[in-house]
Amino acid sequence: MTQPIVNLQDHEQAAQAALSEAAWAYFSGGAADEITLRHNVAAWQSLRLSPRVLQDLRGGHTRCRLLGRDWPMPLLVAPMAYQRWAHADGESGMALAAAAQGCGMVLSHQTSTPMHDVAALVASDAERGPLWFQLYWLADRGAMHELLAQVEAAGFEALVLTVDAPVHGVRDRERRHGMPLPEGVKAVHWKAPDNSPAKTHAQGLCAGLADAAPTWADVQWLIGQTRLPVLLKGITHPQDAVQALNLGAAGVIVSNHGGRVLDTLPATAELLPRIVQAVRQHHPQAPVLVDGGIRRGTDVFKALALGADAALIGRPALYGLAHAGARGAAHVLRLLRDEFETTMALTGCAHLQDIDIDRLWPLQTV
Incomplete structure (x- = not known):
């Protein structure tokens, strides 16, 4: 008899059984020895909660405020490429799942479903979360202008510029299996860099590919070209966070x-x-979000206790999609939402504002 799926680990096991070896390597794998991949999960698990009892929980809710708007839940689906490789429902199914659970969605630049189709499914849903678009820097500013116009016309509410991947990471598992995308699955809005023989033998880092890496000047240019707020994703250093906000970024994603x-x-x-x-010292109103390794509602709670305004979930939502389509992704998000609300109640927090560092056991003792 098949065991019921009751947590995100169950969804992961079901996804591995449903996906090809190549697809599993792509979606689940990490860089090199995958030390950071594993440590992302372990670090949240190592934090200990410090509940308060007998608190007044009447009227509690999970509503949050991001970029000047109120949303049902401080949780968004992180951008992930080629979701139709995982399941035919693809990004459309993921968007519907997120909207059904009051969560946000950040659509990947490497989406395998046209952005207009995804946005049209959920943009009018009053109970959904934020609808944002992630992009990578395009050295061709004309192409970037064109992409920005499409994003704005489709109804996305913010841009998320990924800044930590100017070149591809070294992924051993992916290199062993390759990326045999199924027929009809491709990144519909992605224009690959020019890797002609003349380019691949160019001087410079990574055969010259690093020459096209964005700089702070490019970020400043981008912010000036769009009416949408721009968040920078891939921030790991406090000085980079402050510099991004000094240049006009609306927020950062750790x-x-x-x-x-x-x-x-x-x-x-x-x-x-x-x-x-660093952000609270220099830009106290700017939102800070975080992703990486979140596998339980307690992890979302811990992220907010450490000062984040919201969290993003990636692989687990993809795993739900992979084996059960939109319903599977929705179940993953529902589990996280239920676990998060349970954690709030059990730690004595009726509202997000009640979640602070005092709800974590002193970090130096862990």
Whole structure:
């Protein structure tokens, strides 16, 4: 008899059984020895909760405020590429799942479903979370202008610029299996860099590919080209967070790319406190979000206790999608939501504002 799926680990096991070896290597793998990949999860688990009892929980809720708007839940689905490789429902199914659970969605630049189709499914849903679009820097500014116009026209509410992956990470598992995308699955809005023989033999780091890496000047240019707020994703250093906000970024996302780009980085749970401290000192109203290794509602709670305004969930939502489509992704998000609310009640927090560092056992003793 098949065991019921009751947690995110169950969804992960079901996804591994449903996916090909190549797809599993791509979606679940990390960079090099996958030390950061594993440590992302372990770091949240190592934090201990410190509940208060007999608190007044009447009228409690999970509503949060991001970029000047109120949302049902401080949880968003992180950007992930090629979701139709995982399941035919793809990004459309993921967007519907997120909206059904009051969670946000950050659509990947490497989406395998057109952005307009995804946005049209959920944009009018009053109970959904934020609808944002993630992009990578395009050295061709004309192409970037065109992409920005599409994103704005589709109805996305913010841009998330990924800044920690100017070149591809070293992913052993992915290199062993390759990326045999199924027929009809491709990144529909992605224009690959020019890797012609003349380019691949160019001088410079990574055969010259690093020459096209974005700089702070490019970030400043991008912010000036769009009416949408811009958040920078991939921030791991407090000084970078402050510099981004000084240039006009609307917020930052603390992320090590899920351990997929540079191995042996600290876990995001370790990075978060210093970045929050720097942001609150210089830009106290700017939102700080975090992703990487979140597997339980207690992890979402811990992220907020460390100062984050919201958290993003990546692989687990993809695993739910992989074996059960939109319903599976929705179940993952529902589990996280239920666990988060249970944690709030059991630690004596009726509202998000009640969640602070005092709800964690002193960090130096862990």
